[in-house]
Amino acid sequence: MLDLKNVRKQYANFSLECSMQVKRGSITGLIGANGAGKTSIFKASLGLIHTDSGEIRMMGKTPQQLTNEEWEKIGVVLSDATFPNILTAEDVGAILKKMYHRFDKADFEEKCRTFAIPMNKKMKEMSTGMKAKLKILMAMSHQAEILILDEPTSGLDVMAREGILDALRAYMEQEERAILISSHISGDLENLCDDLYLIDQGKIRLHEDTDVLLDQYGILKVTESEFAALDKQYILAYCKEDFGYRCLTDQKQYYMENMPQIVIEKGTIDEVMKTMLKGSSRKGVSL
């Protein structure tokens, strides 16, 4: 559905180098710290920024080759793009109806009610959460085949976030759809996505099925002497801690069977990220 191959973009102090895939029928998550390059990937995928090299294919075409009809099949949330803030949700609905053949007004209004978005309040008078929800509903309002959602849950409280995640799951009930979503709230992605990409300083550091990540990845917490004796063949990254070393493995079972004395914690996304990112920093060393 969306394919990025060796895409490169050089800014003065930042270099993006990325390959990734979003498949039909799946939700792909992109996770990374502030400034890691998430928005740049979203903008490149939509042809909104020029890239220096590499291939980008959205539904088999470059962004420039997409027809208006094909653009209608893409629903987008970008943090710095929205309608003028003097418009109300009702005005937005009227505009979307003109823009998209497949805009479903009744469904849009129903969802606005469900998510407590007032129809007649100007966007500039709405809360941050209301505006965030409205942007997601806009992206979902025209039966798009792929949703490109850059930090859509940012600014939402727990209940609103859960509601939106449920709406995204319901959106995926129709086959052949796909979602690319970024978030810095790893719990959101852990519970929603089929596969995850971890990006750091413009590079994809890890790509894994979420189930595999949660089942097979683990964090080994070892003392200095345990670390010295550790069989490191399945250690992906490690970093120094006060107690010794924190090591990331994608073969938790191997260490549980062969070194039962070692403390092994579940590989939550936060733990995996922390170890991968620290492992490349001054404090630790990547293998």
Ligand SMILES: Nc1ncnc2c1ncn2[C@@H]1O[C@H](COP(=O)(O)OP(=O)(O)OP(=O)(O)O)[C@@H](O)[C@H]1O
């Ligand atoms: N137009 C630009 N000119 C120069 N540098 C840019 C430009 N746009 C982005 N950058 C740089 O590219 C890097 C990645 O930015 P990007 O917005 O893609 O990160 P991000 O992961 O989305 O961050 P955040 O989570 O804070 O939104 C940053 O260092 C940013 O300063």
